[in-house]
Amino acid sequence: MEFSFKKRSGTFSPDPVPKPKSLLDLPPEILLRIFKLVPRELKLTCKRMYVFNNSYFYEKLIHEMGQSILYNIAVYDLPSLVKYVQSFDYWRKIPRELLANYNHLGDHVLDREVRKGKTPSEVVSCKYVADSWQLVYSIYKNRRLFIEYSDYQVDEPDFSLRNGLLYIHNTYIVKYKKTIKLSPGVYSLSCGVVVKNALGFSSTNFKVVRSSNDEVILNYFPPTNMKDLIPQEHFTLLDAGLFTVEPKSEEERENQVIDSPLIDVDIIVEETGLFLKSGFVICFLDVNGCAEPDYTRNSKGRLIPIRGPPLWIAWWADNMKPSPGMLVNKLLKDLYKSINRSLSIIAPSTHTSPYQRIGSFADIYNNDDTSDTSNGVVHHLETIQDNQESEGTENSDLFVQSNGEKTNGKSIPPIVEEDNEFWSALNSPVDVETYNQKFYSPFNGNGEPLVRSFRFYDIIGKREYERRRSLTKEDHWFPKKNEPLKWKMNTWFQY
Structure with a gap:
């Protein structure tokens, strides 16, 4: 049986919806x-x-x-x-x-x-x-933690902090602690060091602790044979692993002073026993956020990284002179000093430096921008111990002269070469237009392309690194003309 339908007169079918052309x-x-x-x-x-x-x-x-x-x-x-x-x-x-x-x-x-x-x-x-x-x-999102006078404690002479670098020489006590605010997510912790003999370095504990409940979210010790794994007197970035910053609990959100998702975490570097430590320099610590595609949530709702355990122990710059001028970015250091203060500006007065030195300027504060106590809020006060760095600039060569030179009766090994030309300009205004072009240059002082080498945990990690690199164009690994060398930048967030 066949059915036929007639279109009613006076009716019309609607025009089709136009499809987007792009x-x-x-x-x-x-x-x-x-x-x-x-x-x-x-x-x-x-x-x-x-x-x-x-x-x-x-x-x-x-x-x-x-x-x-x-x-x-x-x-x-x-x-x-x-x-x-x-x-x-x-x-x-x-x-x-x-x-x-x-x-x-x-x-x-x-x-x-x-x-x-x-x-x-x-x-x-x-x-x-x-x-x-x-x-x-x-x-x-990312942080480079430069060493400041109020952050560390050692039992060696006062001039252990030179031009933003912490020189460890014949000391039993080494402790560094800085509290920073991070947004929820997965982060990596790494430490920039220059090693000569690494005496006692393997007993140094790197920890990340959640301040609100003292939960240890990262606990890392360098390999005991670190001296044999990396070259001497080269700048080396040590991978301390990944850690997760979970969002605030409902109780923490109810008790917070201001409505902020940022979480306080303590970055701690300390010795775990009375072992003599000598022959290395701590340059800075990097806290780098992982991109959202690199982590997920498990069945319990906790953030976990997708990429798994780290592939490499450390990498080092083969042909870069480990001088302060090549390791400490003056503009970035000033910026993070401002950020660390501004993010903790509303805090109890007990959040001042954990280390106070007798006979120092630890009780003198920079009242500019920090002494406002309006609205009943006590603002965080920051010590001005950085003066110690600039005051000691004239004697900076004591730490890098030949082995015959002495400070307080002790011989100081030439671990880091001083860049006198760079640091002599610190008291003068920085040329903003050219400073970072020189600092992040992909070439060394001799005009040679900077090269770095990796030390992997095992051959599997090395092959995985080579596989990832083979999937990427070669120009991704070395910058184009005038492009900054991104492995010297912790402030570059790739997607």
Whole structure:
């Protein structure tokens, strides 16, 4: 049996929904969701995607660190943040200006009193901040912990801290502790060192402790044969492993002073016995966040890394002179000093330095920017022990002369070569336009490309590293002209 249907007169079928001709034709909310899946691949396709990428990291910064992070930037960190970001204009000026012109950004406000009269959003809507949110996010997500006078305790002569580097020579007590605030996620801890004989280094314990409940979330000891694993008198980055910062519990959120997702963690380096320690220099510690695709949640809801155990024990720079001028970035150090203070600005007065020295300047505080006690809030006070570093600059060569030179009757081995030309310029203004171009240069002083070597845990780790490298284009491993060498930067967050 056949059925026939007649179309009613006066009726018409609706026109088909027009299909988008390109990705950009999709509604903005759908386009943003797609972009978040593969931001790294899409950001270089067109101008609109590049603008999306900038906005994406702004939202990511607010989501992970709270709305109050804008206040910290606007009131405290803006001058040093602008200087550091501006120092990369030799490399990223054209794309940065694209975003600055698109958003009609002006210069930042220097006068802090004027900044206080504006909203944080208004203050940060300026060049070198609102046109650089990916770089700004990576700066606050990752941390490079430079050694400061109030962070460590040793029983050797006072001049153990030289130009931002902690020289360990004939001491039994070594303890370093710094409290920092991190957003929830998975992080890696690494330590930059220069080793001569590494006496007692294997008994040094690297720990990360959650301050609220004293939970040890990372506990690492270097290999006992570290001296045989790495070369002497080379800058070496030691991998101390991964740790997880879980979000605040409901009880912690109820008891917090301000509404912030940031969690206090203690980064600790200490000896585990009365073993003599000598012959190495601690340069800095790096806390680097892992990208979201690199970790997941297990059945109990806890964050766990996907990539598994670390592949390498350490890597070292084969042809880079381990001088302070090549290891300590002055602009970055000033920036993180401001960030560490601003993020802990609302804290009990008991959060001052854990180590106080008799006969030092430990009881003198920098009252500028930190002595405000309005609204009944006691602000964190930071000691000005960094003066000790600058005061000792004239005698810095005592630690790097020939073995015949002595300090306090003790022979000092030449572990780190002083860069007198670099440090003589510290008291003068830094040339922002050229400083980072020189510091992050992919070439050494002789014009040779910088090379690094890895020490792996086993042959399986070495083969896995080679496999990953084979899947990536060679130009990814060495920067192009004027591009900074990213393995010298902890502030670069790759996606």
